[in-house]
Amino acid sequence: MTKPTHSAREIAAAVTAGRMTAVDTAKAALGRIDAAKALNAVVTTDPARTLADAAAVDDRLRAGETMPLAGVPILVKDNIWASGWRITQGSRLFADFIAPQDAIAIERLRKAGAVIVGIGATSEFASKGVTTSPLYGPTRHPLDPALTPGGSSGGPATAVAAGLVPLAIGTDAGGSSRRPPAHVGVAGFKPSYGAIPYGPGFAEPFFGLSVIAPIAADVADIALAFEAMAGADPRDPDAAGIAQEAEDIAGLRIAFSPRLGLDVAVDDVVANGLVSAVARLSAAGLSIALRDPTWPAGATEEALMPLQHAGLAALHGDAFRKDPTVFDPDIARQIERGLSWSGADVAGALVASAAIANAFAAFFAEVDLLLTPTVPCVAWPFTQLGPDMIGGRAASPRAHAVFTPFVNHARLPAISLPCGTDARGLPFGLQIIARRGQDRTLLRAARHIEAQLQA
Structure with missing residues (x-):
């Protein structure tokens, strides 16, 4: 090639x-x-x-x-x-x-x-x-x-x-x-x-x-x-302007959370790789404190999934009822689940989503950037929804995705940068998260961090 x-x-x-x-x-x-x-x-x-x-x-x-x-x-x-x-x-x-x-x-x-x-x-x-x-x-x-x-x-x-x-x-x-x-x-x-x-x-x-x-x-x-x-457009009611000027990254308050404050499994090679990367960034002059967000009780991706399932069911439920075999079997199961959720279930997921967004807002009132793993593991066979094991624990099909969804629910900017590889050369990433609207500050900081990780 x-x-x-x-x-x-x-x-x-x-x-x-x-x-x-x-x-x-x-x-x-x-x-x-x-x-x-x-x-x-x-x-x-x-x-x-x-x-x-x-x-x-x-x-x-x-x-x-x-x-x-x-x-x-x-x-x-x-x-x-x-x-x-x-x-x-x-x-x-x-x-x-x-x-x-x-x-x-x-x-x-x-x-x-x-x-x-x-x-x-x-x-x-x-x-x-x-x-x-x-x-x-x-x-x-x-x-x-x-x-x-x-x-x-x-x-x-x-x-x-x-x-x-x-x-x-x-x-x-x-x-x-x-x-x-x-x-x-x-x-x-x-x-x-x-x-x-x-x-x-x-x-x-x-x-x-x-x-x-x-x-x-x-x-x-x-x-x-x-x-x-980037930039607002009258054709999209959700499109909004963002901060025009990037903050000086020298004074940014940076936190590192090895597991995003969650009780989740991480492979040793990823955990150790992230610790090593943060140490290199600290040695290069960045001030990084170990700090976890504080989440509301029951804050898990599972609590949020009724929103995805119900959304799929709302859009494709009629086609599913006519012929479920037209869909990927994994997507068909999500649609079927979405058809079974009650209004209260979906509302509960919206409440959980808002609580996660509020928790992130409180965290970023005192911190400018948050460093976490992007993924807890390296790639796995394409025939499986996820790896069988992560961090020595049996892994659920979504255990590989634990570090990213909360960012979407808080509507924050985040970037993943290459951070290291395992013994086979398979990569994993460092995730950097910022306050909503601080996209340019995040990108400026990410360029600096990228340079240090590649040095």
């Missing part, structure tokens, strides 16, 4: 300067994608459309237009609308769906000069922690084809890690664009809720939680994509 040698920002600079063309970069990306079909990271390509879009970027440059992402090849997750592209959510129900328009974020990326070279695999309805779907089958880990990259943004994360594209756009409603990057060794950013407009697009089962999330090899490329997409 031939990997690209340039970052998104390097490609944009070269295309802008005329050292290469957008058509050339698109052709090269399409060639890499074609050579990496066994990964099943890219589920749809349309070379004619891609090359026409790239040629249009070249025409815009010749006309004197300035574009921060000129000619950058990008992958878009298979649940985000991109006009004219087949976007299926990994579901047989949408196997022939052609997006009628761009999501606002994609519209902005195109305006910035980015060129879509393919659609990245997702689990059905982005509702599962392993990237496999009824339409396309499993996406495989770029370092070991027997393993999963996690989910649901496994296709975009794998494509970046394998060097197929420098930048991919995923979604994140519970960690979907932080955990897969952690498992494959790249960076994944979940912005504050509303920082990037979300629609227009499919009806969303994760009410008030899901965000558009850039994935790249490093923080600088993520920041470049974020600036292209």
Whole structure:
């Protein structure tokens, strides 16, 4: 497999300067994608459309237009609308769906000069922690084809890690664009809720939680994509402005919570790797205190799951009643569960969600950044929903996801950075969380932390 040698920002600079063309970069990306079909990271390509879009970027440059992402090849997750592209959510129900328009974020990326070279695999309805779907089958880990990259943004994360594209756009409603990057060794950013407009697009089962999330090899490329997409838009009532100026990171109050204040299992290699990373950051001059958030009684992801199940049931319950076999069996079980929840059950989950958000708000009244693991384990076989064991304990199917969902319920920004590997070379990640609206401060701090971890 031939990997690209340039970052998104390097490609944009070269295309802008005329050292290469957008058509050339698109052709090269399409060639890499074609050579990496066994990964099943890219589920749809349309070379004619891609090359026409790239040629249009070249025409815009010749006309004197300035574009921060000129000619950058990008992958878009298979649940985000991109006009004219087949976007299926990994579901047989949408196997022939052609997006009628761009999501606002994609519209902005195109305006910035980015060129879509393919659609990245997702689990059905982005509702599962392993990237496999009824339409396309499993996406495989770029370092070991027997393993999963996690989910649901496994296709975009794998494509970046394998060097197929420098930048991919995923979604994140519970960690979907932080955990897969952690498992494959790249960076994944979940912005504050509303920082990037979300629609227009499919009806969303994760009410008030899901965000558009850039994935790249490093923080600088993520920041470049974020600036292209961020900002309020009257078409999205939830889109909001965020702080314009980044705080000086020298005075930030930074906490490290090895288990996010939860009674959860973590593999030794991850726990030790995080402690080592924090020690390196402290030695580099960052002031980091050991401190856990304080959670309300009963704060677990399980307490929140009625919201996901009920959301899926509300959208797809009728189709499930007609033919449950049309769905991924794991998604069918979630829909069936959602149909059984009472209104009080769902309201209880909303109460739990609000309590978690309030607990995080209290914590960030006294802390600026929080460091935690992104994942408690490395990648596992793609045939399983999760690893059998974590930290010496038998693991439930969602035990691999414990460190990310609370961030969504608090609508905070968070980023996962590569932090280390196990003896087999399988990566894990460091998660950095900030107050809502402090996305630029978080990205600035993440660039500094990334540099220290790579030193």
